[in-house]
Amino acid sequence: MGVPEMGRESVLRLNELAIGDSGVIRGIEPVGGNGAHEMSADELERRLLEMGFVEGARFEILHEGLIGRDPIAVKLDDMRVALRRREAAAILVEHQHVPVLQS
Amino acid sequence: MSDAIAMRVALVGNPNSGKTALFNALTGARQKVANYPGVTVERKAGVVTTPQGHRVTVLDLPGTYSLRARSPDEVVTRDVVLGRFAGEDPPDVLVCVADATNLRLVLRLALELKRVGRPIMLALNMYDIAERQGVRIDIEGLSNALQMPIVTTVAVRKRGLDTLLREVDALFQSKAAQASLWHEPAADEIRQAHRDAEQIMRSFVKPPLRPDTWTGRLDSVLLHPVAGTIILLAVLFLMFQAVFSWATPLMDLIDAGFAWLGQLVTHYLPPGLLQSFVSDGLIAGVGSVVVFLPQILILFFFIILLEDFGYMSRAAFLMDRLMGVAGLHGRAFIPLLSSFACAIPGIMSARVIDNKRDRLTTILVAPLTTCSARIPVYTLIISAFIPNRTVWGFANLQGLVMFGLYATGIVSALVVAFVIRRLFWRSASEPFLIELPAYKMPDPMNVLRGVMQRGRIFLRRAGTIIASMMVVIWFLSSFPGAPAGATGPAIDYSLAGVIGHFLHPLLAPIGFTWQMTVALIPGMAAREVAVGALGTVYAVSGDVANGTLANTLAHQWSMASALAFLAWYVFAPQCMSTLAVVRRETNSWLWPSVMFGYMLSLAYIAAFIVFHVAQALGA
Numbered sequence: 001m002g003v004p005e006m007g008r009e010s011v012l013r014l015n016e017l018a019i020g021d022s023g024v025i026r027g028i029e030p031v032g033g034n035g036a037h038e039m040s041a042d043e044l045e046r047r048l049l050e051m052g053f054v055e056g057a058r059f060e061i062l063h064e065g066l067i068g069r070d071p072i073a074v075k076l077d078d079m080r081v082a083l084r085r086r087e088a089a090a091i092l093v094e095h096q097h098v099p100v101l102q103s
Numbered sequence: 104m105s106d107a108i109a110m111r112v113a114l115v116g117n118p119n120s121g122k123t124a125l126f127n128a129l130t131g132a133r134q135k136v137a138n139y140p141g142v143t144v145e146r147k148a149g150v151v152t153t154p155q156g157h158r159v160t161v162l163d164l165p166g167t168y169s170l171r172a173r174s175p176d177e178v179v180t181r182d183v184v185l186g187r188f189a190g191e192d193p194p195d196v197l198v199c200v201a202d203a204t205n206l207r208l209v210l211r212l213a214l215e216l217k218r219v220g221r222p223i224m225l226a227l228n229m230y231d232i233a234e235r236q237g238v239r240i241d242i243e244g245l246s247n248a249l250q251m252p253i254v255t256t257v258a259v260r261k262r263g264l265d266t267l268l269r270e271v272d273a274l275f276q277s278k279a280a281q282a283s284l285w286h287e288p289a290a291d292e293i294r295q296a297h298r299d300a301e302q303i304m305r306s307f308v309k310p311p312l313r314p315d316t317w318t319g320r321l322d323s324v325l326l327h328p329v330a331g332t333i334i335l336l337a338v339l340f341l342m343f344q345a346v347f348s349w350a351t352p353l354m355d356l357i358d359a360g361f362a363w364l365g366q367l368v369t370h371y372l373p374p375g376l377l378q379s380f381v382s383d384g385l386i387a388g389v390g391s392v393v394v395f396l397p398q399i400l401i402l403f404f405f406i407i408l409l410e411d412f413g414y415m416s417r418a419a420f421l422m423d424r425l426m427g428v429a430g431l432h433g434r435a436f437i438p439l440l441s442s443f444a445c446a447i448p449g450i451m452s453a454r455v456i457d458n459k460r461d462r463l464t465t466i467l468v469a470p471l472t473t474c475s476a477r478i479p480v481y482t483l484i485i486s487a488f489i490p491n492r493t494v495w496g497f498a499n500l501q502g503l504v505m506f507g508l509y510a511t512g513i514v515s516a517l518v519v520a521f522v523i524r525r526l527f528w529r530s531a532s533e534p535f536l537i538e539l540p541a542y543k544m545p546d547p548m549n550v551l552r553g554v555m556q557r558g559r560i561f562l563r564r565a566g567t568i569i570a571s572m573m574v575v576i577w578f579l580s581s582f583p584g585a586p587a588g589a590t591g592p593a594i595d596y597s598l599a600g601v602i603g604h605f606l607h608p609l610l611a612p613i614g615f616t617w618q619m620t621v622a623l624i625p626g627m628a629a630r631e632v633a634v635g636a637l638g639t640v641y642a643v644s645g646d647v648a649n650g651t652l653a654n655t656l657a658h659q660w661s662m663a664s665a666l667a668f669l670a671w672y673v674f675a676p677q678c679m680s681t682l683a684v685v686r687r688e689t690n691s692w693l694w695p696s697v698m699f700g701y702m703l704s705l706a707y708i709a710a711f712i713v714f715h716v717a718q719a720l721g722a
Contacts (some may be wrong), residue, residue: 049293052297084534
């Protein structure tokens with residue numbers, strides 16, 4: 001999993017983060033092409049936007065499911081949304097790493 | 104102003120905004136639940152009079168985040184709002200209902216709704232909770248920014264309703280509808296609307312001073328991967344206990360009531376066709392379905408309670424991955440759960456699933472979960488053939504077989520769903536994307552109203568589709584009557600008997616006797632009717648309680664046949680009402696036919712294997 005280096009901010013996909021991670025939504029960019037989605041990238045983008053995954057929104061991952069740590073429950077500004085990691089892969093985020101002393 | 108003025112108001116809002124509570128508070132008991140023509144979405148309408156004395160028809164539209172419709176429910180919302188719905192006049196005034204504690208998404212929806220050009224206002228519902236949390240809303244500023252009147256309401260306390268109606272009336276008098284500028288927004292237009300909404304939000308809404316901490320605290324337990332799953336299972340266990348044990352006294356009462364009615368008819372009508380029609384066809388037929396009313400009411404009581412509390416989306420979250428293994432959507436959990444009482448409400452509640460294929464898969468497998476109509480059949484056969492003894496030191500063998508039948512039902516539903524997704528709709532997959540609303544104390548009146556509504560819908564169905572099915576089955580079982588001097592039971596000479604004898608060669612390889620085959624025909628009306636039908640063919644009392652029928656069966660059937668019969672009942676599409684509901688819900692004969700075909704094949708294969716394996720083992 002792409003945990004960024006301490007203190008550095010980097011753009012990741014939401015599905016790469018774990019419980020307790022937080023940051024800001026930077027964009028929607030569906031990873032297409034594998035045919036796993038019946039839905040077009042555009043439709044997925046619009047749905048995510050309508051649920052509030054919009055550039056600038058703050059998020060924090062609150063909960064993870066039992067199997068494969070999927071789906072995830074995300075605090076998004078002042079609301080809570082649940083989604084699968086597969087859909088979360090379409091969401092570009094800036095992971096704001098809180099610098100804690102940890103190796 | 105004359106009384107002739109009649110206006111139509113539509114309530115639109117996000118899910119969980121308390122829209123239905125507001126609708127209930129406004130219209131009270133003066134509401135009608137029907138279906139929109141051609142689609143199976145419920146149309147909830149009610150009537151209320153404004154303080155100015157005008158009649159208002161209020162429509163409660165399905166909750167949505169946008170007018171870009173995704174599910175059949177949302178299509179209705181869009182088409183009604185846009186005035187595109189055939190046979191439905193466009194609403195004169197739109198009331199956008201918002202949860203005052205959760206304004207972000209609804210402000211964007213309000214901006215989208217404004218483009219429709221109809222007079223519109225915003226109702227900030229659950230305003231008491233917002234006040235308690237210290238959310239500060241500059242209502243005047245917000246109203247100016249959105250260019251629409253705003254009222255605050257507390258639906259469950261009936262606060263702000265007069266103001267709302269006064270405002271609706273004023274809006275209706277002062278503003279005319281304009282041409283709609285709405286078109287399906289592209290991604291960038293949604294982004295822009297979000298920015299506008301965000302701007303408005305920042306200027307006029309200050310975040311709560313005392314934010315709700317309960318939701319977070321409850322979620323840390325209820326959504327905990329282990330504790331949350333255990334709690335979900337405990338909740339389900341309690342529900343099942345309630346559905347099956349609390350309902351029993353009431354069901355016995357209803358049973359006794361219909362039996363008494365039947366006797367009354369037998370007493371007052373001369374013996375003959377009419378008596379048989381009324382008592383065996385109508386009363387016994389409708390009674391055999393109405394007897395499930397207590398179970399359905401209790402089930403819906405729990406479902407509505409959990410829904411209003413905000414738990415159902417959590418249950419979907421916890422179950423999503425497990426259901427996902429079988430290719431089902433997390434939301435399929437609720438329909439499948441309902442199907443344990445009866446597949447009919449289960450299939451109806453599959454409407455919550457947006458994606459058509461996900462919904463169809465759920466509908467197709469719903470009847471495989473063990474509905475309560477199978478219980479009388481299972482109980483009869485188990486008590487006749489499975490010895491009542493303890494195995495492994497603690498488990499009761501009869502209980503174990505019952506559990507096994509339930510487990511087979513669940514597993515086969517998941518396997519069939521998996522096969523459907525793999526074989527037919529491989530690429531189809533619906534994103535799982537749901538809001539987890541803040542927990543709220545359910546309002547008893549709203550829960551009660553919801554339960555009553557479900558009960559009425561079920562009874563209406565029992566009174567129409569199901570009653571007419573019963574009449575057909577009665578006809579098949581009664582005509583032609585037994586000739587004079589006949590020795591066998593009358594059903595043997597009827598059309599059902601003829602069909603049974605005709606089908607018998609087909610069912611002989613799975614160990615069925617002709618009596619069993621004949622009993623299957625009336626058993627098409629409803630699964631448990633087969634118990635009564637077996638009673639009829641063996642010309643003994645169909646009373647399971649005193650054990651006579653079980654005794655007869657134990658002597659007449661081989662163990663292998665009995666087990667094959669059980670296996671048959673796990674899968675067989677022995678329920679006309681379910682097929683009729685699938686026809687209605689899918690608006691096509693294709694899906695009920697597919698369901699009938701695959702369930703019949705599974706039943707035949709399962710019974711065949713069970714019969715031959717059991718025979719080989721000497722049963």
